[in-house]
Amino acid sequence: MVSIGQLFPIGNDTYSLIINVVWFVAFFVIILFFNQRMQIWTYQRNVENATKRLEKLAEKSREDALKTIKQFAPDNTDIRSQVTGFLDFFAIEPVDRDPYGVLNRLEHMIDDRQGRFKDFVARIEPNGSKIDRTKTEGVLEVAMSLNLIFKVVRHYLLLGKKTKSLMIFVQLDMQLPQIMKMAEAYYVAQDTFATGKPMGDGLGALVASKFINGAPTKPIAEDIIYSEIDISGRKAFVLKAEGPDFTVGKPGEAVKRLVEGREGKIARIIMIDAAGKLEGETTGEVVEGVGAAIGDPGPEKYKIEEVATKYNIPVDAIICKMDIDEALTTMKKEVVEASDIIVERIKKMIAERTKEGDTIIIAGIGNTTGVAQ
Amino acid sequence: MSKKRQLRFTMMSIALTMAAIVLFLLATLVDSFSTYGIPMMAAGLVLLVTSWAIYFFGERSAKPAKEEPKETVMTVIGCKNCDMREERAFVQGDYIFKDMGPCKKCSGSSYIKAIYAVPIKKE
Numbered sequence: 001m002v003s004i005g006q007l008f009p010i011g012n013d014t015y016s017l018i019i020n021v022v023w024f025v026a027f028f029v030i031i032l033f034f035n036q037r038m039q040i041w042t043y044q045r046n047v048e049n050a051t052k053r054l055e056k057l058a059e060k061s062r063e064d065a066l067k068t069i070k071q072f073a074p075d076n077t078d079i080r081s082q083v084t085g086f087l088d089f090f091a092i093e094p095v096d097r098d099p100y101g102v103l104n105r106l107e108h109m110i111d112d113r114q115g116r117f118k119d120f121v122a123r124i125e126p127n128g129s130k131i132d133r134t135k136t137e138g139v140l141e142v143a144m145s146l147n148l149i150f151k152v153v154r155h156y157l158l159l160g161k162k163t164k165s166l167m168i169f170v171q172l173d174m175q176l177p178q179i180m181k182m183a184e185a186y187y188v189a190q191d192t193f194a195t196g197k198p199m200g201d202g203l204g205a206l207v208a209s210k211f212i213n214g215a216p217t218k219p220i221a222e223d224i225i226y227s228e229i230d231i232s233g234r235k236a237f238v239l240k241a242e243g244p245d246f247t248v249g250k251p252g253e254a255v256k257r258l259v260e261g262r263e264g265k266i267a268r269i270i271m272i273d274a275a276g277k278l279e280g281e282t283t284g285e286v287v288e289g290v291g292a293a294i295g296d297p298g299p300e301k302y303k304i305e306e307v308a309t310k311y312n313i314p315v316d317a318i319i320c321k322m323d324i325d326e327a328l329t330t331m332k333k334e335v336v337e338a339s340d341i342i343v344e345r346i347k348k349m350i351a352e353r354t355k356e357g358d359t360i361i362i363a364g365i366g367n368t369t370g371v372a373q
Numbered sequence: 374m375s376k377k378r379q380l381r382f383t384m385m386s387i388a389l390t391m392a393a394i395v396l397f398l399l400a401t402l403v404d405s406f407s408t409y410g411i412p413m414m415a416a417g418l419v420l421l422v423t424s425w426a427i428y429f430f431g432e433r434s435a436k437p438a439k440e441e442p443k444e445t446v447m448t449v450i451g452c453k454n455c456d457m458r459e460e461r462a463f464v465q466g467d468y469i470f471k472d473m474g475p476c477k478k479c480s481g482s483s484y485i486k487a488i489y490a491v492p493i494k495k496e
Contacts, residue, residue, distance in 0.1 A: 042429075195463075195465050196465065198468070209469065209470055243468070243469075244468035244469070244471075333489040336487045370467075370488060372470040
């Protein structure tokens, strides 16, 4: 009978000795020299597959953006080269080594970027309405984000190949699930933006709209409108971004102006926003807390916190839990149902924590695409 | 990558691994194969390497599957005066609180009450 031991023969004959030596040399060569290389191959394969998918998403997203723009662009205009060039447009964050006034500088930079965006879209879409242009801004944002994600991942893939560094591949591979999830969410979101469907992030705007319910509105800050309504004998200023455009506006500036305009005589500020859920939590779960519920880069949140602190106004936060892809894509049924729960909860909150004759602010935060008022 | 294609590669890889194990067992345990013990084990090794190669390179050659929509978007139309509720597929131009003219039931004012996505159930 032959045994496995024959592959590791222990005998005196020359044949066995040669097999033995060859086997052990091969074993150590593989373990010592090819072990890491094989690991690199495995990780590299994952990263290459992901990069191919990202490249495809970036290309499809650019083509979809061109298709959207073509509807409103004049004939015989070379929009392809203009859009392709604009996809690499960037904004440099302000220096924060000296943090004094960094949020003012950040706001200036964000305004500047937004202004350039609007100018570009107005130039390539002269035939589009205001709402069409805001949708195109969203579509372009997605195309730019996917283009950037693809380029960064490709950069690390090529860097890993160049340096044959296992660590670069391992780090990249570990982050890929999150990166791919985000990229896929952005891609799906592009259709939502282009067609003007309400997105999950628009929950705050939807709740505010349910309070306004067709009442007259006035502009208060950039892309923000507000309405004065009565809730159980309290005067409520309900504000949201002006829908159904694709915009979040400047709710922080609006809250600041409303509070300053009444010399701080505001009993409460109630903020409603969508928030990222943790794994295991349910989409549409409504949770209460305190603080400025707004996910901006900083300036708008700062304005609310500053004015609330100055006049000692309590800030209530109501959030609706959802995943990042649910926030960016078409609103789920659970989120729509949550908006009705939030409306009732706010009414109860007002009855319990304020008294008749008080003035309150209800701020519906989020992108108001597909949600009018 | 299409699931069918992925499954085919996985099955091939598993089949080759099983064949290699059978070869190892035959070479080790069956006396009548004792003469070909070492060649059989070498063949088993080749099968194992091929199995790994199919697993490794198979995915690359596979064509991506056609992406199908996972959800459908519905528009709910309601009335400000009565309990009328109508649900239909989303049409571009729809938005929440859009005025939809007179209500079919009470001639009141109808409007788009909600727009939401629902997952498509697989049959």
